[in-house]
Amino acid sequence: MTEPFAQIAELDRIVHEPARLAILTALAACRHADFLYLQRLTGLSKGNLSSHLAKLEAHELVHIEKSFAGRSPVTRAALTRRGRAAVERYWSEMAELRRRALRWQPAT
């Protein structure tokens, strides 16, 4: 693989996956959001969203808090400090990748 495309393989795959990227992008814009909001935003089913959140939590990128509002269970997700840093690093890598791709000339 040639530069700068080799750099794509180095992107954080946990962050790069589209559904997780949408979740992380949303959480980067707020203090916390509940499960229902993230579900409507991403269009994921409950099971898929739970699975993505569990993966993000396992990598300590998000913090999940479960509680009750009356009798209804409430699940809230928030970015951890590490998660915020990962999102910022990802965007900076993507910007750099884009810059390099625009300058790239195929070897003759």
Added chain:
Amino acid sequence: MRQPDLDRVHSITDNFFFWQGLRLVPVGAALLVLSATYASWWPIDRRFQGVVLVTVLLVGIVLSGAIGSYYARTFGRVAAAPGAHARRSTIKWLVAYPAMAASLLIDGAVRPPIFITGIVWAAATLAYWWSTGRGRPHYLGATLLFASTAAWPALGAAARGRAMINLFLAVVGATYMINGVLDHLELRRTLPPLLTSDD
């Protein structure tokens, strides 16, 4: 899943409260009632004007709470990042609201040939649109409409001063109601209903 535009995801989450358009409808209705209480055809004795306005205010507060619960139940909850909009809040309270109030006072007291309130409120509406995620073109329509009212006294639509302010309040009330519904439809398009299965 859909592949949502990430800027839009960020923008809507960041401004989720402001996209909950139905919250604007009671405010718009209250402004329409306020305007109507000054109209010549208003059927209720003007001695009860205060009672009517307080009632409208109370109904608006109750409705606003109910609408907030509806949004939380249907679209979920988002807690804003602390201090994320400190600059916007400062400009709103120290510049926009005082300018909007001052323009009404000037138009009521000085009665200039150009309706200043229309221009100031148009600028405030544009700033609101810009600072709350853009993407909702009806606020650009509202900006143009409010700006156009600057010429209405000169065009004979209403006499300068109180009559023009009254007409403007009705225009703002109706615009709030329409824009509120359009905001809501935009939010529904952006956050469509949930999947029912785990496919």
